[in-house]
Amino acid sequence: MQDVYSSKRMLRPALKVLSTLFCLSTTSVADSPTFSSPTNIFAPASTPAHSIFGLNLFVLAITGAIFVTVFSLLAYAVVKFRKRADDDGREPAQVYGSNQVEVAWTVIPILIVVVLFMATARVIAYVQMAMPENAMQVVAVGHQFWWEYRYPGANVVTANELHVPVSDPAHPTPTFIKLLSADTDHSFWVPRLAGKTDLIPNRTNTTWIDPQQVGLYLGQCAQYCGTQHAKMLLRVYVQSRSDFDRWIQEQSQPAHVSDTASEGRRIFESIGCMNCHAVAGTAADGRFGPDLTHLMSRDTIASGIAPNTHEKLRQWIQDPSTLKPGARMPAMGLDEPELNAVTAYVETLR
């Protein structure tokens, strides 16, 4: 009895050291260059991601300790109780069970489960129920295979590149995102900002973020949504308040249409482009594809898969399937002059 007691006392600090080591190793692993990734879940930059990160470390410490304990027992048994070469051929002592031991390894796991459960329930309640007040409202709509973003307060509609203001911890300006789907299921996952939440047709989901550092945060659709699920990338631009306000101001303007590209515009508005695409201030008001009013203000096209350069834009307009086979936009069969004219037109949409 004395033995059991003292070994328990030795075990407790050992476990503590172990879990601390585990925490340290995970954080240092997360910072090391091999693991450097713009989508690392262990590099949180927003409150929901931070509270999840805290729980992750706690769960990792406990599961790590369980692993070390049980693995040591297994390794000991494998080494110690293997049949020796000089075995006498007699059967070992037959043990059928032990109530005390079995009660112990029923009760201890129950206690661990209770602790894990309570820690988890707390974070669920915090992230899901503490929806911030005075948050900026954004609506994200998932489409096959791109993202539509609407800013209801500011009359702005854009695509694929979400802009949000940075949130100063002293004066938080969180962003509240309403998640809808126009077709199949999608999932909004920017690992450094928050856990993922699905976008499901005929259902309204929500999530929130309050990124504390200016920068570009990446992610991608995390629910299989069809052929080009792989190329439905997420880009979140976190800007200073003044940059963000300027961006909103520019985006809320109608398109600046110059006469230099009137031929391209004529083609755009006559062959079907406008059935799917909207250009505010012109006749084009399609809703099936991305809003192109300020296309040239974006860094990328086709949901983040290609830089928004003249060549890529032209290639995309000529035949989207060369960049993204299975994309919903058809090749319109334009000849060279038409292609140049349409490309020139969309390049005026700043």
Place this chain on the structure above:
Amino acid sequence: MSTELIAWPRAPESSVPFVERLHGWVTTVDHKRLGLMYILYAMVFLLIGGIEALIMRIQLAVPHNNFVSPQVFNRLFTMHGTTMIFFVIMPLVFGFANYLVPLMIGARDMAFPRLNAFSFWLTAFGGILLYFSWLGANGLYGAGNAPDVGWFAYAPLTSRTFSVGHSTDYWTLSLLVSGFGSIGAAINIIATTLCLRSPGMTLGKMPLFAWLNLVMAGLVILAISPLSAAQIMLVIDRYLGGHFFDTQAGGSAVIWMHFFWVFGHPEVYVLVLPAFGIASEIIPVFSRKAIFGYPIMVAATVAIGFISMSVWAHHMFTVGMSSNANTFFVLSTMAIAVPTGIKIFNWLATMWGGKIEFKAPMLFCTAFLFQFLIAGLTGIMQGAAPFDWHLANSYFVIAHFHYVIVGGILFTFFAAFYYWFPKVTGRMYNETLAKLHFWLFFIGFHLTFDFMHIPGLLGMPRRIYTYEPGRGWETWNLIVTIGVVFQALGILVFIVNLLWSYFKGKTAGNDPWDAWTLEWSTSSPPPAYNFAVTPSVKSRRPLWDLKHPEDPDWRYE
């Protein structure tokens, strides 16, 4: 119990014409032949599903690879998942249960031999129907397509709007057909274990393998029924104007998820309980000790059976359930770790103080213990819902459930292949090749599935046919692909071993492992009637009692 073995005078196989032998197999209602047919069928699909995985891993070895098109990749992961779950592990489960349960409980056959044959052929035709989709799914004119909606086929991707042609119908109908086969097989296992045990074998003396299959069969009935109902609803949606899952007409995509996962999670236990059963037979024999804590092992099994029915929505932590619902499913999910942990501890305690002999079956079972421990712990991580908001649908999940299904289940089934090979064929497998198989597969498994966790933690979602460079995923994906080569070699060695040993292996004798359950008391291979005299038993280890009359088990139980 019977001590005499009567060799059945048999005509040499070669003297019977091939057509007659084939006819004998096709029309058989013998549980052993049906069991072998299930297992052979699973092996064929294991190769097919493995080749599909290999193609996917080649595609993902480097970013922006063009080995296969996105359309083909999406079909591959749908077919790989559906094949491996429904047409590899399920037939393996039913095959081993079919072959072994009657022998272990001293019965002549399954309770309903003709239902048994019917169930097998339903399952078999289900798999063939699924694969016929490669040829026939576009109807009469097209080249055809396999389903590409993912193995859990979330609505509304399966609606006619998003899935034109018939590929989804092939998926739906093949699972419906094989599902009915599974229900038939489950009814049979329940009836057999409850009604056909030999005299003296109370439920408390039934071998654990039979117990675990009994609970498994109960879960099959509870789990496959909602799946079948959902498939019928999907057919109604697609062809009869129903709106169950039609979100454009007010239907609910989330209802499909509930239907699917209320099947899908118990299904995991349907697959893993028989694996537990195998481990519970092999670990004691190779440790030379009785199983530790038999009653609590049975109790833990039944507890897992019940709790597994209440955890399904942990697959849905990201669909926007209320925080109350999320919290409930966290609790139920973590609760299942308790009985599962008890099992691991009891296996360890069985090895403790034993004289462990690391023949191939025990090697595979030891690796199972190690891998299932990790799989359970990564399962707890995902059971913590906020952690899962990151991990769900990432490569971490893929790594986790392959740890369960390959590292846990397939490893024990390999153990079972080697352990019962001498009983089934009368010949011994080649131990050297078996160990080579083990080490190749063990190394390959860990290269693939250990490193697969990492890209998941770095934000890589599942079901993507290609990925962007610069996200820190390249190295890990390359290692994962290299591991597949080792696994493929391992499987090759395994097949060579089985074939070579079947024809050239040493004669094994009736009881090569000095084991304790009834199947080892009859000849190898067992005669059609199994036992010349119905055995009667007094303890959980009837052959131990026989071999140690001075110290029989029934004194202690």
